[in-house]
C-alpha cells in the first residue's frame with residue numbers, strides 16, 4: 001500500500017495554457033483525491049493530454065497553479081509517473097528498461113532485482129523479460145511501460161490513452177493492471193476514448209470540451225445522466241470531433 005505522507009490532494013487553480021498563439025486550456029480549477037480513478041473524457045482536441053501534461057509538470061502553465069500537498073517533506077516529482085499512448089523504450093531488454101527507471105529514481109542497486117522480478121511477474125512479462133524492448137508487441141510494450149511506472153510505487157499515475165491501438169485481450173489485461181495498481185492505493189488519472197472502458201474503470205469523470213472542464217462528477221452520476229448538454233451529446237455519440245473555424249471559434253454545437 002502507498003505510504004504517507006501523501007502528495008494528494010492535487011489542487012488545480014485557474015489553470016491557463018497557451019501555445020501557437022491560442023489559448024488551449026481555459027481557466028481550469030479542480031481537485032484530485034487519493035485512491036480514485038479519474039477518467040478524462042471529451043472529443044479529439046478537447047485538451048485532455050495537455051491537462052495531464054500540465055498536472056505532471058511536463059508543461060508550464062501561462063497562469064494558474066498546480067498544487068500538490070503542502071507538506072514540506074514531500075517531493076511530488078518522486079511520487080508520480082506517467083504512461084503515454086506510445087511509450088518510448090530504450091534499446092535494451094525489458095528488464096534493463098525497468099532497472100533504468102529505478103536507477104534514475106536513485107534506488108539502490110542491490111534492491112533493484114527483487115523489485116524488477118516482482119513487477120515483471122505481476123505484469124505478465126516473465127517470458128519476454130530478456131528480450132529487446134523495442135521488438136516487443138504493442139501490448140507487451142504497453143505492459144512494460146506500466147511495469148516501469150508501477151515499480152516506482154507512484155502515489156499518482158497519469159495515463160494517456162494507455163490502450164489506444166491495442167486489441168481486446170491486450171486492452172483487458174491493461175485494465176486488470178489498472179485495477180490492481182489502484183487497489184494498492186495509487187490514484188489513477190487517465191484519458192481514453194472508449195466509453196465502455198471508462199465505465200469499467202472510472203470512479204470519477206471529468207468531461208472536457210475546447211480546453212474547459214464542462215462537468216466533473218462521480219462516474220455513476222455522469223453515466224446515468226450528465227448535467228451538461230455537451231456531455232450528454234458526447235455520450236450519445238453526437239459529439240465525436242470538432243473543428244476550429246477561424247472567426248466562429250466558439251459557436252455552440
Ligand SMILES: Nc1ncnc2c1ncn2[C@@H]1O[C@H](COP(=O)(O)OP(=O)(O)OP(=O)(O)O)[C@@H](O)[C@H]1O
Pocket residue numbers: 019020024042043044045046047048049050051
Ligand atoms: N504545442 C502546441 N501548439 C499548438 N497547438 C497545440 C499544441 N499542443 C496541443 N495543441 C492543440 O491543443 C488542442 C488540445 O490538444 P490535446 O492533445 O490536449 O487534445 P486531446 O483532448 O488529448 O485530444 P485527443 O483525444 O485527440 O488526443 C488540440 O487542438 C491541439 O492541436
